[in-house]
Amino acid sequence: MEHRTALLQQIADRSLRVGVIGLGYVGLPLAAEFASAGLTVVGFDVDATKTAALNRGESYIDDVPAATVADLVATGRLSGTTDFSALATVDAVSICVPTPLRKTKDPNISYVVAAADVVAQHARPGLLVVLESTTYPGTTTEILVPRLQERGLTVGRDVFVAFSPERVDPGNQTWTTHNTPKVMGGCTPACLEVATALYQTAVESIVPVSSPAAAEMVKLLENTFRAVNIGLVNEIAIICDHLGLDVWEIINAAATKPFGYTRFTPGPGLGGHCIPIDPLYLSWKLRALDYEARFIALADTINSNMPRHVVSKIADALNGQGKAIRGSRILLLGVAYKPNVADIRESPALDILELLEERAAELFYHDPYVPEVRAEGHHWQRSELTEPLLRAVDCVVVVTDHRAYDWDWIRRHARLLVDTRNALAATSAGGTVVKL
Numbered sequence: 047m048e049h050r051t052a053l054l055q056q057i058a059d060r061s062l063r064v065g066v067i068g069l070g071y072v073g074l075p076l077a078a079e080f081a082s083a084g085l086t087v088v089g090f091d092v093d094a095t096k097t098a099a100l101n102r103g104e105s106y107i108d109d110v111p112a113a114t115v116a117d118l119v120a121t122g123r124l125s126g127t128t129d130f131s132a133l134a135t136v137d138a139v140s141i142c143v144p145t146p147l148r149k150t151k152d153p154n155i156s157y158v159v160a161a162a163d164v165v166a167q168h169a170r171p172g173l174l175v176v177l178e179s180t181t182y183p184g185t186t187t188e189i190l191v192p193r194l195q196e197r198g199l200t201v202g203r204d205v206f207v208a209f210s211p212e213r214v215d216p217g218n219q220t221w222t223t224h225n226t227p228k229v230m231g232g233c234t235p236a237c238l239e240v241a242t243a244l245y246q247t248a249v250e251s252i253v254p255v256s257s258p259a260a261a262e263m264v265k266l267l268e269n270t271f272r273a274v275n276i277g278l279v280n281e282i283a284i285i286c287d288h289l290g291l292d293v294w295e296i297i298n299a300a301a302t303k304p305f306g307y308t309r310f311t312p313g314p315g316l317g318g319h320c321i322p323i324d325p326l327y328l329s330w331k332l333r334a335l336d337y338e339a340r341f342i343a344l345a346d347t348i349n350s351n352m353p354r355h356v357v358s359k360i361a362d363a364l365n366g367q368g369k370a371i372r373g374s375r376i377l378l379l380g381v382a383y384k385p386n387v388a389d390i391r392e393s394p395a396l397d398i399l400e401l402l403e404e405r406a407a408e409l410f411y412h413d414p415y416v417p418e419v420r421a422e423g424h425h426w427q428r429s430e431l432t433e434p435l436l437r438a439v440d441c442v443v444v445v446t447d448h449r450a451y452d453w454d455w456i457r458r459h460a461r462l463l464v465d466t467r468n469a470l471a472a473t474s475a476g477g478t479v480v481k482l
């Protein structure tokens with residue numbers, strides 16, 4: 047029997063064994079969806095604390111209910127291991143490892159390369175491999191395919207390879223791994239067919255595209271779209287500053303246009319593990335092709351400069367009260383990269399803390415989700431958010447507008463507030479507010 051037919055049969059009768067490499071915010075939900083669909087899933091991770099927690103039936107990812115993990119583990123449909131030789135026992139593998147940037151802002155695909163190496167090491171005829179990690183167009187065919195071919199495996203006949211970008215939005219209760227349409231690009235029609243059949247067991251709708259590179263590019267367009275539009279509104283904020291206009295009024299009015307406009311809001315900068323990073327994978331690839339992706343570069347420049355812009359707003363606000371940043375007590379509210387999450391990766395709050403530290407401010411921060419910040423050689427402990435603290439500081443800076451904050455109460459007890467999120471729009475009584 048052809049390997050393609052055999053795989054389709056194993057998928058149909060749910061006898062297929064699936065490996066998921068990388069049990070983070072993408073891999074664990076995916077593993078749980080495949081297991082919930084009736085497949086047997088082995089989760090692979092280099093972090094033994096993750097695999098141990100999984101095997102205890104515990105969920106360390108908020109989007110995956112603990113009860114779900116407990117049930118799937120108890121029934122033997124889901125397990126975790128750090129022993130990658132167990133890849134020899136699975137019929138399909140989804141690779142969900144990080145693709146960060148190096149300090150030089152160049153792509154770091156070392157985790158993808160390591161996963162491709164170990165998958166190829168244990169690969170055998172009949173294997174399906176799907177790469178999910180966000181990466182530059184060409185990665186699947188340049189990194190994954192050759193390693194399988196070196197094992198004498200023919201892609202599309204012996205092994206099947208596809209790229210399917212992850213679209214996980216942590217904390218999003220509406221759009222989940224199960225109901226978010228999944229783009230799929232196969233190296234051959236048979237690769238697309240088999241990968242689609244597998245993912246259709248776990249995901250409501252599959253969006254086929256013509257190649258892995260097309261699928262890789264779809265993801266980069268999605269997130270470059272955000273980075274560039276956020277860069278645009280950040281520049282609009284600076285333009286409104288020069289014109290003496292309230293950028294929030296302008297954006298709120300523009301957003302009443304029911305067509306042809308998408309609302310983005312200015313902020314203290316661009317955080318997270320996706321939006322600041324993914325576009326730079328694309329521009330890096332294009333530089334190798336001697337083309338400069340100017341929108342991406344310009345958006346990165348503007349977004350990266352926003353922390354400095356915020357610090358200049360703080361300096362101006364303090365000057366307005368006859369004070370300097372040096373020696374002033376400054377309290378940052380919210381250090382996570384976006385509201386209602388605990389993640390501080392690439393958070394602009396870290397840049398703002400660092401810049402204020404350089405200018406000898408006396409710093410305090412509060413964030414309901416982040417008890418301490420260790421970054422760039424610094425270590426800040428969260429302060430308790432109290433009336434005495436609000437009254438004691440010279441300036442409160444709203445960096446991340448978590449829903450947990452009582453903005454009326456905060457403004458009432460603060461003297462001066464710099465608001466980078468328009469979080470205080472509905473408040474009236476209390477300290478002087480300076481908006482972005």
Ligand code: SAJ
Binds near residue numbers: 216272310315319
């Ligand atoms: N930001 C702004 N202004 C905006 C929107 C965001 O300054 O109008 C800032 C945020 O504060 C944050 C950064 O940009 O620092 C990124 O925010 P984000 O809303 O894009 O959130 P992310 O990074 O969690 O992006 C994820 C992405 N999901 C995937 O890559 C699968 C993105 O594609 C989603 O569109 C986004 O979530 C979402 O919509 O929540």
